[in-house]
Amino acid sequence: MENKQSAEQTEHFGIGRTKWRITILVIFLFLAVLGSFLSLTKGSSIISIKEITDILLNPGDDPRSQIIWNIRMPRTIVGALVGINLSLSGAILQAIMRNPLADPHIIGISSGAGLAGVVIMILFPAMEYLITPVAFIGAMLAAVCIYILAWKNGIKPVRIILAGVAVSAFLGAGISGLMIFYSDRVHGALMWMVGGLAARSWPHVNIILPYAVIGLILALASAAYLNILQLGDEMARGLGVNVEVTRIILTAIAALLAASAVSVVGLLGFVGLVVPHAARLLIGSDYRFLLPASALLGIAIVTLSDTFARVIFAPIELPVGIIMAFLGAPFFLFLLRREI
């Protein structure tokens, strides 16, 4: 956190701090809009922008209208919402754990949802319709479990992280075990582990939208608390914050955000870790700016990656998780090198 202050005190390209932050927010907003726009206009079937405008104004019953309205549009929206939820979740967790490696994985969301999803896909394939609620329950159970395990006269972030690693390893063993004993059936499970947006449509939008909206409002409302928690428990207590309660509530918000995203699209882990960091490197650690910046960058990264995943080998599709890691990791390293 020391270099936070120095980073904030320096002026960026001669622009004042607030101006710089607003500029970055505007750039992220532009990227988010660009990503959503490309996601809607590019795909394996070539439809011109003019045609898309016509279709959007006068929806019909022809295949192209179907493609735009029922395939591309909901997919873009699900992608954007997933981007928001995972980035916010990661940003919140990084503040309350005061650890740069904190992300939805660390509180067990991914492994919980992963195991629940794989159990459904491999053992009860006929009940696949339950995968979203079951994955959600699995994610939340794992998160609660980790929190309880880490509790010893209060919560220490380090204990949460270590409990998280242990529980994730435990659940991960379950996933691997199932995959080995049912080797004929692993394909669906693998796709779930990588995460993807194929075949996502309006019902999925309905599932994830309330969490995204409520989560975004709650997260923005608690930006001040997140700023204080970053200073350390002692300092936060001195400032009159009930650290334990705040941390539980914020962890719950982060868990709900991530669980809703992961239960719909599978284990898209990368967004939650990298997006908040990338945003932080550019905009600083003030959560009043960092939260909206993370949300916008999350939208941009998920929609752009998904568009890329759909177009690059069309009509063959890559799962978005793979593209995201391929494009995101080098970009992230670039930012990191530049900053240090």
Place this chain on the structure above:
Amino acid sequence: MFLKKIACGLLCAAMLVAAGCGGVGTQTGGDKAYLQLTDAAGRQVSLAKKPERVVSLSPSYLSMIEAVGGTVVGRASSKVGKIPESMKSVPEVGMVYNINMEALVGLKPDLVLASKNQHDKFIPMLQSNKINVVEFDTQTFEDVKGTIKTLGDIYGTQDKAQKENELLDKQVAAVTSKLPKEKKRIVIMHATASAVTVEGSHSIAGCVSDILGFENVAAAALKGKSNKTPYSMETLVEQNPEIIFITSMGKPEEIENRLRTDFKNNPAWNSLPAVKAGRVYVLPEKLFLINPGLRYPEAVKFMAQQVYPEVFTNGK
């Protein structure tokens, strides 16, 4: 790959010379060995004498082995698929993917039948124990017939193998001859409503649909690629296949009901005319996910029956 082969050949030749096997060089064994063959992985296998202790690492070979009159002293266990009655009591050597090498080597096999890709990792260990391995690939109908032929060669029952293959051909022809002469446009997808995965010709269902003369709309894009590939739903809507086949895991009836409602509630799937028309058929896992082996004609008939129920109403 090519260099590797040359290197392998040179190494073999060198070893033969070193072992004092005689001065015939690379042609050694032509008249001495019991059997020489090139397996599905392109490996040259030479059996010095007729194998007596055979272990099958894939349960799907067992019925074919039985058909050519062969026996095994060990087999892999499997949660899915049928094991022939006579081979149920044979010692097991672990799960298909996770072979227990100690149990396997403990059976002192002189030949191990393995599945290409699935068992590649075990081969070096088997070779270091001086156990011969023959790998098979049994996705397509031709693969299955080739496997039966090779098994006949191994067990020295070529005539039985040939009869079995002729029978298979006849059974398949009995189905295809009844079909109307038209090219149905179809697509084969792997079951799950949450991913769009298509299968090409080098899969069991893909091969069966080729035998039936259907046109797989996704085949062009897949070419030689792996048999399960994520695919664009937009392109599917444009290509508009008349029929969707689903390769399933689990109980077909349950899955069919489930998928139908899943599809109905998902506007993206509903954009496919075949889904709207209800022309979605689930292919049972015992015939289309694990290799059907001798039941290939059954798989052919099953698929034909789904598309043309009227042709197959009377009797068989």
